[in-house]
Amino acid sequence: MATQGQVITCKAAVAWEANKPLLIEEVQVAPPQAGEVRVKILFTALCHTDAYTWSGKDPEGLFPCILGHEAAGIVESVGEGVTEVQPGDHVIPCYQAECRECKFCKSGKTNLCGKVRAATGVGVMMNDRKSRFSVKGASIYHFMGTSTFSEYTVVHDVSVAKIDPKAPLEKVCLLGCGVPTGLGAVWNTAKVEAGSIVAVFGLGTVGLAVAEGAKTAGASRIIGIDIDSKKFEIAKNFGVTEFVNPKDHDKPIQQVIVDLTDGGVDYSFECIGNVSIMRAALECCHKGWGTSVIVGVAASGQEISTRPFQLVTGRVWKGTAFGGFKSRSQVPWLVEKYMKKEIKVDEYITHNLTLAEINEAFDLMHEGGCLRCVLKVHG
Numbered sequence: 001m002a003t004q005g006q007v008i009t010c011k012a013a014v015a016w017e018a019n020k021p022l023l024i025e026e027v028q029v030a031p032p033q034a035g036e037v038r039v040k041i042l043f044t045a046l047c048h049t050d051a052y053t054w055s056g057k058d059p060e061g062l063f064p065c066i067l068g069h070e071a072a073g074i075v076e077s078v079g080e081g082v083t084e085v086q087p088g089d090h091v092i093p094c095y096q097a098e099c100r101e102c103k104f105c106k107s108g109k110t111n112l113c114g115k116v117r118a119a120t121g122v123g124v125m126m127n128d129r130k131s132r133f134s135v136k137g138a139s140i141y142h143f144m145g146t147s148t149f150s151e152y153t154v155v156h157d158v159s160v161a162k163i164d165p166k167a168p169l170e171k172v173c174l175l176g177c178g179v180p181t182g183l184g185a186v187w188n189t190a191k192v193e194a195g196s197i198v199a200v201f202g203l204g205t206v207g208l209a210v211a212e213g214a215k216t217a218g219a220s221r222i223i224g225i226d227i228d229s230k231k232f233e234i235a236k237n238f239g240v241t242e243f244v245n246p247k248d249h250d251k252p253i254q255q256v257i258v259d260l261t262d263g264g265v266d267y268s269f270e271c272i273g274n275v276s277i278m279r280a281a282l283e284c285c286h287k288g289w290g291t292s293v294i295v296g297v298a299a300s301g302q303e304i305s306t307r308p309f310q311l312v313t314g315r316v317w318k319g320t321a322f323g324g325f326k327s328r329s330q331v332p333w334l335v336e337k338y339m340k341k342e343i344k345v346d347e348y349i350t351h352n353l354t355l356a357e358i359n360e361a362f363d364l365m366h367e368g369g370c371l372r373c374v375l376k377v378h379g
Contacts, residue, residue: 004087005077009029010027012025012027014027014066014140015066027135027140029152030134031077033079037075037078037085037154037156037157038075038076038154039091040076043071044070044149045174045177045373046068046361046373047069047178050067051365053065062123064135066142066143066147066149067143069093069146070173070372071377072091072170073148074090076152078157084328094159094327095120095145096112096159096325099116111188119156120145126156146176161331161332164339170374170376173374174349178372179348180323180334181322182208182210182211182269183216184323185210185295186213186214187217189320189323190269194217198211198214199225199257201272202226203226205371207224208371210271211240216239219239224244225244225253228245264286265284265286265290266290269293270293277296278292278298283306287315289316292318293320294318294319349371351370351374353375
């Protein structure tokens, strides 16, 4: 492409400071260095993690930055030594890297990868510990190694999954975060078996993806728990078989669920990021074998608690990141599953706007009627 090796000036939504509206700015995006890929972002969705960092509650949050981590686009150019993708490839940027060489990747026990974390955690690129973004000469931090609220972004080559060019980018952008997180929590982390009773706390995108994953796994009952009763009708379409609103009960929610299920559920999933709900999710699990998976991200400094006896008597407490999926290897597989209509994606998209309307999109997300809002990034 004509832009190869050149600085690209384009539009991006910049978060100059916490909790202040994002501003659409003319941003300079430097060419990719060794081991880097510059991507033309076509569609990006909003996720609560973006809002969490923007709110100022994220200890790793740095300003000014370009947020965004659930997206799809086309490779514009690649840096030296990049062999797995080339200009023109359709890709999904992945905040969870996969280098296939580090201790984590080689362990066979986790989807976490240590290769670029030291840089992505502080908003820069690994090569020179600098940003590829600037506005009028001032450096702008990267976010989660992706920064997709920009017409162009630069990512590490270990953080980009090459996908089927026939897949609609305005849909499969969702496979960069929320949907895989929910599906994988069920399939990879909990390994839910057929006939299981499952409880899902929080019926946003991730919670609904958990329900869908549980239905696919053959769960016999899928209990959705949310304080917004309007969510139940939608949740039924994703596999939720019964609905409990904690506001309708005087007893603690864990006791309500235990009473409903003859002693507790086989698996529970906390998809909110609230430490008191994490406790409830564990304590509604069946004695002897119940497993609870923490999917939601709690605010910094928060701690979880329960009586040790809950674990001594056989309950298991675990967590998951990106649903345990190995990003570069398995995101293309998820795209294939979507193309074969084996997993839902379109059904999570409730709104479509443009990058210029990003602040409105964040407002929609907080109103509760929005699952995923997809932004068209170019023109």
